[in-house]
Structure formats: structure tokens, C-alpha cells
Amino acid sequence: MIQTKEQTPHAAEAVREFYERLPYPRPIDSLEKYQRLWRDEGRRRADFHLHWPTAPFREDRSILVAGCGTSQAAKHAMRWPEAKVTGIDFSATSVRCTEALKLKYKLNNLELRELPVERAGELGSSFDQIVCTGVLHHLANPDAGLAALRDVLKADGAMHLMVYAPYGRTGIYMLQEFCRRVGIRATDDGIRDLVTALGTLPRGHPLQILLREAPDFRHEAALADALLHPQDRAYSVPELFDFMDANGMAFGRWVRQAPYSVQCGVMARLPQASRMAELPLVEQYAAAELFRGTMVRHSVIACRKDSPGARRTIDFGGDAWPGYVPIRMSDTICIEERLPAGAAAVLINQTHTDKDLFNAIDATEKRMFDAIDGKTSIGEIAKRIAASSRKESPLDLARAFFERMWSYDQAAFDASR
Secondary structure, three states: OEEOOOOOOOHHHHHHHHHHHOOOOOOOOOOHHHHHHOOOHHHHHHHHHHHOOOOOOOOOOEEEEEOOOOOHHHHHHHHOOOOEEEEEEOOHHHHHHHHHHHHHHOOOOEEEEEOOHHHHHHHOOOEEEEEEEOOHHHOOOHHHHHHHHHHOEEEEEEEEEEEEOOHHHHHHHHHHHHHHHHOOOOOHHHHHHHHHHHOOOOOOOHHHHHHHHOHHHHOHHHHHHHHOOOOOEEOOHHHHHHHHHHOOEEEEEEOOOHHHOOOOHHHHHOOOHHHHHOOOHHHHHHHHHHHHOOOOEEEEEEEEOOOOOOOOOOOOOOOOHHHOEEEEOOOEEEEOOOOOOOOOEEEEEOOOOOOOOEEEEOHHHHHHHHOOOOOOOHHHHHHHHHHHOOOOOHHHHHHHHHHHHHHOOOEEEEOOO
16 A cells, blocks of 8 residues: 555644645635536436435435535535535534535535544434545544444445545655655745746656646645645555455445446457456456556445445346436536547546547437436337337347446436336
8 A cells, every 4th residue: 555654643633733724625605506516306316326226216315424624515415405414524624614605505404513534423323325535545544434434324325435546646646755855844835835846847747747637736725735735645446445345345336437447448449358357346447547547536435344235236237227217427428520430429428537438329329328318217218219220139239338338437327126
């Protein structure tokens, strides 16, 4: 495991002091754009079924946002107005920023506590969903943090975790070491001097790509969080799976799984593709991380290892898939201009940063895509296509198409039927 900071007995206090002075994410005072985005029921349904593919859609859940920062808990309370949302953070500044949003938008379904993640048990409650993104890798003892969250997750609950990944952050770790060696600190003068230095980085430095492509790095607090944080570590794919397993959690899926798939994009065209496809899934994911080399974080949906639904997932190899109801991912766009030969359209999930992750579809597949309404099952869509097409085996065509949409993060599925 890459660990770029030495752990000390005072690590937790150092991190707390860091966020009191430099709250992150940068505090905001407007959630109107976010509110408009999540009024889309299709977006909410897709998000729900990524976490619970076989459960009927419901919005009245209990949600814990652990390490909620300056706005994340308020966003979840706004996204899910029928849910009971609890936000905890050990930074008083972050809690105050979130309290301001709660008051401004009258988020009566939100409760806030100044509390470290490791002490989540003191809430005296268990939760349907836990969101913990960008937090555990900053703890002096990440295992204690994840174990505490596991203990307050309901048996059939889902946990959204995000931790740093090592290889795409190589440039960050190089600059962190540079700052330590030359004594750059997270002061106003230190951050200003660091910004000046970054403007003169030699061409080809590994950090240049991140500086160019990550708009968040234009803000001083974001630079400080990345380069001057007192406690920071990263997990490769195998280390992440070991981390979850050691603390009673089981992998469900990647929030965005196409970059990890050896069946998607450039990975499927490699001479070694068939060999990689024979590896165990974790080894496939590890190979994809190494080959792509640019992943800066891993975002997973996990459940408790003793969960009765731990094995329930989308499966196109059995006989249940014709009853799945496809739901378009709201970030997926359909392009019908400047197409590859033989394609009627190209589907792209705009949240992907890898440019090879596009799904070229033919005319029959385009009709299936157009038939997605969030209510009609794959089997019913296949029947419609069969009536208007002379192609054989409409069910086989539908299975291949919708499995590809699922792999490319372009559809979620309601498998509750």
C-alpha cells in the first residue's frame, strides 16, 4: 500500500486543524443547480438501483454521510427529500457550513453532528445507506473508520466508498515529497508560493495532466488538500479489496465500472484480452488499473459480508434478465453525427474520462435504446423489436445490447420483478 505520510499519535488532530483552516470542498452557498439536476426521477431511480438492483424503488431511506465536509450532507438531503439524512464530520467549520445550507434551503430531513467517523456508533442508529467519499484515506487508522461504519450499516444496506488510487496520483505524491523536503507549509504564503512554483513545472511532469484536466485544482484549498495534507494514503485495487474484506465488507460493484472492465474500450482490443478475461475478476480489475495508469480514485458500492443480499447483482448469464427494466443513466448521451462505419449512433457516458469508452450501436440497437422508458422490461422491448425487424433471435440481440450498456455505465436496471 502506498502511504505518503507517517502516522503519529497526533495525526487526527493535525487533520482536524487542517480542515478548520482550509475547509474542503470549498464552501458553497447555492444548491439551485444541484436541486434542478436531481428533480429528475429517472436519475434518482438509476442511482437507487445501482445500490439495490433487486429491491423495489423507494426514497424514504436512512442515509449517513460520514465525513460530510462543507456541503455533501445537504446535497443528499436535497436529493432525497423523503429520506432521513445524518451528516457527521469532525471539523466544526464543515458542520457550520452545512448548517448554513440546511437553514437556507429548509432541509428539515437533515441532522448534523460534529463527530469523527470512527465514533459513528455514538449516533445510536443504523442506516440503509452510508456515503463515505474522500475520508478514510485521511484517517490515522482507516480500518477503525471502516469497521465503525460497517457496524452502523443495516444488514441489507449499501455503502458508497471512495478512496485514493496510487498510480494516477504519482505526480501528486512527487509534489507532496517536494513540499516536505523544502518545507512548504499550508499557510497563506506557502500556498501562494506553491501556486507560483506549479506554474513553472517542467513539461511532461506527471502532475501537469492533473493540473490541466482537474478544474478543482484552480482553487487554493483544493491544491492544499492534494499537496499539503498532513495525512494521506492510497489503495491499489488488490489493497482496496483486502481493506474491505478485513473490515467485514464485500464488493458490490464499481460506481463507474467500464474503466475496470477488460470487455470495454481499448482493453477489449488488446492482444492479451482473451487471457485477461480468464483471470479472476479482482485480477481483471487490477490489470485494468495498471494498464490505464490514470485512475486517481476508486469508487465502490459495497455491502456487509453477512448481508442476505450480498450476492444479488445484475446477471445476464441466468434466466431473470428478460424481466429487468432498463433505466437510462442521465449522464449518457446519444451521438448521431460523425459516426464509425456501420454505426447508427454512439453512446457515451459523460462522466468517463477515458476517451475510448464509447459504445457504437447499429440501427436495431438504436431502436432498443429509443424504447427505454424506465417501465418496459428487456423482454418486452425485444418483442417490439422482433415485430419490426427481420433479424433472428431478438432476445439474444437484446441481451448482448443491454449487457453492453450495463458494462459501459449507460443503463441501470430495476431487477425487482
